[in-house]
Amino acid sequence: xxxxxxxxxxxxxxxxxxxxxxxxxxxxxxxxxxxxxxxxxxxxxxxxxxxxxxxxxxxxxxxxxxxxxxxxxxxxxxxxxxxxxxxxxxxxxxxxxxxxxxxxxxxxxxxxxxxxxxxxxxxxxxxxxxxxxxxxxxxxxxxxxxxxxxxxxxxxxxxxxxxxxxxxxxxxxxxxxxxxxxxxxxxxxxxxxxxxxxxxxxxxxxxxxxxxxxxxxxxxxxxxxxxxxxxxxxxxxxxxxxxxxxxxxxxxxxxxxxxxxxxxxxxxxxxxxxxxxxxxxxxxxxxxxxxxxxxxxxxxxxxxxxxxxxxx
Numbered sequence: 001x002x003x004x005x006x007x008x009x010x011x012x013x014x015x016x017x018x019x020x021x022x023x024x025x026x027x028x029x030x031x032x033x034x035x036x037x038x039x040x041x042x043x044x045x046x047x048x049x050x051x052x053x054x055x056x057x058x059x060x061x062x063x064x065x066x067x068x069x070x071x072x073x074x075x076x077x078x079x080x081x082x083x084x085x086x087x088x089x090x091x092x093x094x095x096x097x098x099x100x101x102x103x104x105x106x107x108x109x110x111x112x113x114x115x116x117x118x119x120x121x122x123x124x125x126x127x128x129x130x131x132x133x134x135x136x137x138x139x140x141x142x143x144x145x146x147x148x149x150x151x152x153x154x155x156x157x158x159x160x161x162x163x164x165x166x167x168x169x170x171x172x173x174x175x176x177x178x179x180x181x182x183x184x185x186x187x188x189x190x191x192x193x194x195x196x197x198x199x200x201x202x203x204x205x206x207x208x209x210x211x212x213x214x215x216x217x218x219x220x221x222x223x224x225x226x227x228x229x230x231x232x233x234x235x236x237x238x239x240x241x242x243x244x245x246x247x248x249x250x251x252x253x254x255x256x257x258x259x260x261x262x263x264x265x266x267x268x269x270x271x272x273x274x275x276x277x278x279x280x281x282x283x284x285x286x287x288x289x290x291x292x293x294x295x296x297x298x299x300x301x302x303x304x305x306x307x308x309x310x311x312x
Contacts, residue, residue, distance in 0.1 A: 003030035003031050003032045003033040003080060004030065004031045004032070005028045005029075005030055005031075006028060006029040006030065006031055006113075006118065007028065007029070007112075008027055008028045009027055009028060009029065009084065009108075009109055010108065011087075011105045011106075011108045011109050012088050012105075013027070013037075013084055013085035013086060013087060013088065014038075014085050014086040014087075014088055015085050016038065016055075016056065016059050016083055016085050016086065017056050017059055017060055018059055018060065018063060019036075019059065019083035020036050020058060020059045020062050020083050020125075020295070021062045021063070021065070021067055021076050021292075021296065021299070022062075022063065022067070023036065023076075023080075023081050023082055023083045024080065024081075024082050024083070025082070025083050025084075025085065026082040026083070026084060027084075029082075029109075029113065029118075029120060030080070030082055031118050031119050031120070032118075032119035033079075033080055033081055033082055033119070033120070033121070033303075034079075034081040034082070034121040034122070034123060034299060034302045034303055035081065035082045035083075035084050035120070035121070035122050035123070036081065036082065036083045036084060036122075036123050036124075036125060037084050037085075037086075037087065037106065037109065037122060037123075037124050037125070037135075038055030038056070038059075038084075038085060038086035038087065038124075038125045038127075039055070039086070039087050039102060039106065039124055039125065039126055039127045039131040039134065040052040040053065040054060040055045040056070040086055040087075040089070040126070040127050041089060041098065041099060041102060041126070041127045041128060041130070041131050042127060042128045042245075042278075048245040048246070048278065048281060049245065049278070050245065050278035050279065050280045050281055051126060051127055051128045051244075051245060051275070051276050051277060051278045052127060053278065053279050053280065054125060054126055054127055054275070054276070054277035054278065054279065054291075055086055055125040055126070055127065056086070057277060057279035057288050058125055058274075058277065058288065058291060058292050058295060059083075060288075061285065061288040061289055061292050062292045062295075062296075065289065065292050065293060065296065067296070069296060069297055069300055071258045071261070071262075071297065072261065072262070072265065072297065072300050072301070072304075074300045074304060075300075076296065076299060076300060076303075078303075079300075079303035079304070081299055081302075081303060084109070087102045087105050087106060088102075088105070089101070089102050099130060102131075102134070103133060103134045106124075106134035106135070106138075107134065107138065110122075110138050114142075115139075115142045115143075115270065115271075116142065116143075116270075121270060121271050121302050121303075122135055122271050123271065123272050123273070123274070123295070123298060123299060123302060124272075124273035124274075125273070125274055125275075125295070126273065126274065126275030126276060126277075127275055127276075128245070128275060128276060129152070129156060129171045129230075129232050129275045129276055130167060130170070130171055131273070131275060132171050132175070132230045132273045132275060133171060133174055133175060135228075135271060135273050136148065136175045136178075136228065136230060136273070137175060137178050139226075139228050139270065139271050140175070140178050140179065140180070140183060141178075143226040143228075143270065144180050144182055144183070145182040145183070145225055145226065146183055146184075146225075146226045146227070146228055146270070147183075147184045147185075147186060147221055147225060147226070147227045147228070148175070148183065148184070148185050148186070148228050148230065149186050149188075149218065149227060149228065149229045149230070150172055150185060150186070150187040150188075150206075150230050151187075151188055151189050151229065151230070151231045151232065151235040151252075152187070152189055152190060152230075152231075152232040152234065152235050153189060153190065153191055153192055153232065153234040153235055153246070153247075153248035153251060154169065154190065154192045154193060154232070154234070154246065154248070155172065155187070155190050155192070155193035155194075155197035155198065155200075155201060155207075156169055156170060156171045156172040156173065156232075157170070157172050157173045157176075157193065157196075157197040157200055157201070158170050158173060158194065158197065159173055171230075172185070172187075185204070185206045186206060186208065186214070186217055186218070187201060187206045187207045187208065188207070188208045188211075188214035189235040189251060189252055190207055191248050191250050191251070192246075192248050211252070211256055211259075215259055215260065215263060218260065218263050218264070218267070219263050221267060223266065223267060223268065224268055225267075225268060226268050226270045227264065227267050227268060227269050227270065228270055228271045228272065229264070229269070229271075229272040229273075229298070230272070230273050230275070231272065231273065231274050231275070231294070231298075232244075232275050232276045233274065233275065233276045233277050233287075233291055233294070234246055234247055234248055234251065234276055235251055235252055236251045236252055236253065236254070236257075236290070237249065237250065237251030237252065237253065238251065240253060240254065240290060241282075241286075241287045241290045241291065242281065242282050242286075242287055243277060243278050243279060243280075243281045243282030243286075243287025243288065243291075244276045244277060244278055244281065244287070245276060245278050245281070246276075254290070254293070254294075257294060257297070258297065261297045261298070261300075261301050264301050265301045265304055269301055269302060271302070272298050272302065274291065274294060274295055274298065277291045
């Protein structure tokens with residue numbers, strides 16, 4: 001059953017090659033539903049580019065993957081979700097202008113919306129990690145006591161990198177600039193960064209250094225407190241997912257991610273983004289499949305607790 005349609009989206013969005021997992025392609029938001037937005041930007045990537053192909057790479061492979069998750073005993077066909085397509089980027093502009101243009105367009109998609117009252121959730125597909133600024137800052141405005149979960153191989157706390165203030169290596173630093181007194185950051189999987197970044201994480205108490213401590217921290221979050229997840233796919237070990245621009249050995253596996261999903265399905269999980277898939281780096285396509293199954297689990301958990309948390 002389709003969800004009630006809200007005001008049409010006026011921002012131009014490119015049609016997806018095919019909607020993710022056969023979702024309905026929509027030009028409007030729908031009350032009480034999760035919406036996918038593609039943000040295929042990789043202008044500040046400093047090592048290996050290609051993440052601009054991530055959103056459509058995920059869509060393309062998803063049609064050959066089961067919609068049912070045996071881990072969560074849930075099926076995407078049980079709850080409607082909508083694929084809004086990809087933000088259009090102005091490739092004739094310089095990198096910073098492209099980024100700002102797309103971030104502004106993303107803001108117009110969400111303009112005037114009350115996420116909690118209307119039961120709206122968003123899953124943004126990147127693109128490099130700098131694109132997460134757009135959804136996260138809007139979520140911080142909507143939820144003044146939100147917990148931001150940051151899963152990543154890198155701290156992303158630099159104050160700019162290679163001349164870009166909004167670099168993929170600065171995303172967490174930039175969103176923390178928007179934190180209010182009740183916002184909280186929890187980071188896990190971090191295994192690369194500068195001495196200054198590690199000192200900041202330790203001083204602020206944001207980083208968790210073991211899987212047990214991380215999962216316990218998430219489990220301890222109050223059931224009614226909103227949680228947003230930003231997931232850089234280099235969080236996973238490159239032996240499982242090599243198709244990312246800045247791989248780092250020593251990462252996590254799929255089952256650790258499922259452990260997190262089983263906790264989040266009991267929480268007020270309000271939104272997420274998944275970034276840094278670069279399909280061409282892994283010509284086997286295994287990384288695309290791995291990432292698509294990660295997105296499947298996220299969609300299932302987001303959809304599952306929409307009804308339970310409507311209006312909160």
